[in-house]
Amino acid sequence: MFDKEEMKKIKQLKNEWENNVVQKTLKRFPERKDKFVTGSGKKVERLYTPVDLEESDHNKDLNFPGQYPYTRGVQPTMYRGRFWTMRQYAGFGTAEESNKRYKYLLNQGQTGLSVAFDLPTQIGYDSDHTMSLGEVGKVGVAIDSLKDMEMLFDGISLDKVSTSMTINAPAPVLLAMYIAVAEKQGVAPDKLKGTIQNDVLKEYIARGTYIFPPAPSMRLITNIFEFCFKEMPLWNTISISGYHIREAGATAVQEVAFTLADGIAYVDAAIKIGLKVDDFAPRLSFFFNAHNDLLEEVAKFRAARRLWAKIMKERFGAKNEKSLMLRFHTQTAGCTLTAQQADNNIARVTIQALAAVLGGTQSLHTNSRDEALALPAEDSVRIALRTQQLLAYESGVTETVDPLAGSYYVETLTNEIEKQALEYIEKIDKIGGVTQAIEKGFIQQEIQNSAYQYQKDIEESKRIVVGVNKFKIKEGSPKGLLKVNPEVGRRQVEELKKLKEERDNHKVKENLKLLEKTAKTDANLMPLILDCVKSYATLGEICDILRSIFGEYKESVKL
Amino acid sequence: MEGKKIRILIAKPGLDGHDRGAKVVARALRDAGMEVIYTGLRQTPEQIVETAIQEDVDVIGLSILSGAHTHLFPKVMELLKENDIKDIIVMGGGVIPEEDIPELKKAGIAEIFTPGTDTRDIIKFIKEKVR
Numbered sequence: 001m002f003d004k005e006e007m008k009k010i011k012q013l014k015n016e017w018e019n020n021v022v023q024k025t026l027k028r029f030p031e032r033k034d035k036f037v038t039g040s041g042k043k044v045e046r047l048y049t050p051v052d053l054e055e056s057d058h059n060k061d062l063n064f065p066g067q068y069p070y071t072r073g074v075q076p077t078m079y080r081g082r083f084w085t086m087r088q089y090a091g092f093g094t095a096e097e098s099n100k101r102y103k104y105l106l107n108q109g110q111t112g113l114s115v116a117f118d119l120p121t122q123i124g125y126d127s128d129h130t131m132s133l134g135e136v137g138k139v140g141v142a143i144d145s146l147k148d149m150e151m152l153f154d155g156i157s158l159d160k161v162s163t164s165m166t167i168n169a170p171a172p173v174l175l176a177m178y179i180a181v182a183e184k185q186g187v188a189p190d191k192l193k194g195t196i197q198n199d200v201l202k203e204y205i206a207r208g209t210y211i212f213p214p215a216p217s218m219r220l221i222t223n224i225f226e227f228c229f230k231e232m233p234l235w236n237t238i239s240i241s242g243y244h245i246r247e248a249g250a251t252a253v254q255e256v257a258f259t260l261a262d263g264i265a266y267v268d269a270a271i272k273i274g275l276k277v278d279d280f281a282p283r284l285s286f287f288f289n290a291h292n293d294l295l296e297e298v299a300k301f302r303a304a305r306r307l308w309a310k311i312m313k314e315r316f317g318a319k320n321e322k323s324l325m326l327r328f329h330t331q332t333a334g335c336t337l338t339a340q341q342a343d344n345n346i347a348r349v350t351i352q353a354l355a356a357v358l359g360g361t362q363s364l365h366t367n368s369r370d371e372a373l374a375l376p377a378e379d380s381v382r383i384a385l386r387t388q389q390l391l392a393y394e395s396g397v398t399e400t401v402d403p404l405a406g407s408y409y410v411e412t413l414t415n416e417i418e419k420q421a422l423e424y425i426e427k428i429d430k431i432g433g434v435t436q437a438i439e440k441g442f443i444q445q446e447i448q449n450s451a452y453q454y455q456k457d458i459e460e461s462k463r464i465v466v467g468v469n470k471f472k473i474k475e476g477s478p479k480g481l482l483k484v485n486p487e488v489g490r491r492q493v494e495e496l497k498k499l500k501e502e503r504d505n506h507k508v509k510e511n512l513k514l515l516e517k518t519a520k521t522d523a524n525l526m527p528l529i530l531d532c533v534k535s536y537a538t539l540g541e542i543c544d545i546l547r548s549i550f551g552e553y554k555e556s557v558k559l
Numbered sequence: 560m561e562g563k564k565i566r567i568l569i570a571k572p573g574l575d576g577h578d579r580g581a582k583v584v585a586r587a588l589r590d591a592g593m594e595v596i597y598t599g600l601r602q603t604p605e606q607i608v609e610t611a612i613q614e615d616v617d618v619i620g621l622s623i624l625s626g627a628h629t630h631l632f633p634k635v636m637e638l639l640k641e642n643d644i645k646d647i648i649v650m651g652g653g654v655i656p657e658e659d660i661p662e663l664k665k666a667g668i669a670e671i672f673t674p675g676t677d678t679r680d681i682i683k684f685i686k687e688k689v690r
Binding site for chain 2: 120131132133134206207208209248337451452455465481483559
């Protein structure tokens with residue numbers, strides 16, 4: 001970005017500065033540490049200058065917002081046009097309670113919904129399954145059938161909101177329920193806006209709510225791609241997620257690498273069943289973590305955007321501009337929240353949310369201060385949402401596009417993260433792709449090593465966590481935590497019993513039988529699942545059919 | 560002479576998939592010279608107790624972040640009692656509200672370690688308990 005003569009001069013001046021000025025200072029005031037590193041453990045230099053960007057090319061590497069390789073953002077005007085979608089992940093207890101929380105959030109100025117399902121729902125068990133005991137309604141809302149889903153969105157017009165659903169292995173079933181609720185409201189599928197997470201690879205890697213083995217899982221995922229291409233053009237068919245990979249302990253580089261590697265696997269799978277890349281790729285979306293190291297995180301988002309654009313163009317030959325754009329949701333890092341002095345988490349979340357905004361996110365969830373202790377209370381969620389509103393309306397960082405571009409440090413980090421992530425992707429290619437790398441335990445072990453290192457650094461005080469290993473105080477017990485009504489499980493089981501008495505069981509049986517027959521073929525299962533759901537077949541019944549045909553995934557763990 | 564190595568089962572009961580903590584603790588205990596067996600995800604209390612018996616462990620470490628501890632931790636204790644096992648120390652970890660802890664201890668859980676715990680404290684606790 002500088003001409004040769006100028007660069008030579010800068011190099012010379014930098015040497016002089018180091019030898020004369022810096023050395024003199026160091027003798028009098030040694031630095032705090034021998035080695036400075038980012039939150040992910042990458043070495044940080046004392047100073048970055050144009051010399052670090054000697055190889056960079058403005059037009060090629062950065063270009064302009066809304067233009068390849070989208071380093072500076074996917075839209076030309078970014079937040080000058082419209083702020084990101086403020087989308088708080090929420091759901092607990094029954095559909096009725098969660099519905100109340102959604103309405104509260106919408107009233108407080110939230111601009112999109114994000115549904116958290118309980119673990120039985122995420123793993124395809126009804127509330128009355130033995131594995132569901134003690135889990136019903138705990139980490140999200142319990143959904144057994146369309147009836148619950150109708151209650152969940154009662155009084156919320158599905159043509160007015162966009163809804164994100166964190167559901168993976170049983171994604172086709174919950175998507176079908178959403179379509180069916182909309183239909184009852186008189187809203188056609190092609191009007192629906194939202195996202196279904198539908199990313200099972202990261203479940204094997206980090207999150208754990210898998211059901212089926214990789215091959216049939218990939219089939220269900222690509223079934224959704226195909227169905228939505230035809231019926232739901234505004235729907236994001238997948239949210240390829242680095243969030244949980246980072247939460248499990250990955251570094252920033254690993255987060256980008258493993259997420260994009262998953263993305264490559266999904267694109268490969270879709271092409272393999274005969275879809276054209278430019279038909280489905282525009283509806284792929286991503287989900288990243290925003291961790292503590294502000295500038296490293298900003299660089300991470302920019303690097304991910306640039307690397308994905310190159311992959312789509314060069315590896316897959318995508319032509320449609322929208323296929324090249326990495327659009328993403330961000331959530332602040334739950335793993336950085338401390339149970340100690342929990343109010344300090346508000347400051348942590350602010351820094352992390354700022355990183356997401358400076359990194360050009362399309363939507364954002366800010367964690368609540370009390371989440372290392374329990375599900376967030378209403379007060380805490382409001383503060384978290386206000387943090388976003390404050391960034392949007394008061395901080396000023398939204399008034400120009402990609403304000404940190406051109407920072408020698410941020411651009412250098414962006415280059416390094418892209419380069420190192422690509423090296424990981426090449427390694428995974430050599431192993432034979434992501435599925436192989438998961439089955440060999442390679443990805444999980446890389447993440448476990450990083451997680452262990454992180455913990456050791458904290459315990460050796462190489463990494464300071466305010467309130468945990470420094471600046472500790474004596475505290476009383478936290479007050480006002482949210483407690484999920486212990487009756488939820490019982491109520492859910494009762495409702496389920498009632499439903500099974502009231503519905504047309506003959507119809508349910510017929511639909512399930514047809515699903516079973518079709519699951520044995522290569523046909524798209526979405527239309528049949530939609531029929532099952534509409535006849536009030538339960539989530540568990542549908543998933544049991546699929547389990548009987550597809551089998552179940554068993555993880556192999558290497559410590 | 561070196562004594563017998565402490566044997567410990569780290570287990571993930573229920574449907575919760577958050578295993579970062581369980582794996583980090585497992586590794587720290589192993590590095591501290593203990594024999595560690597890790598169950599993997601989605602274990603029923605029955606499976607956990609069966610493994611503990613088969614592997615002849617001194618300690619069981621249960622990890623839950625989903626809120627199902629109030630149901631699953633006491634269930635493990637109940638099954639141990641049913642099998643007449645009194646010498647296995649059971650400890651728990653995860654996102655566990657302080658107000659739940661007395662009830663869990665009453666059920667027989669020896670200690671609960673919440674977020675921010677130093678693994679050296681867990682090691683110290685185990686070494687003091689298993690003698």
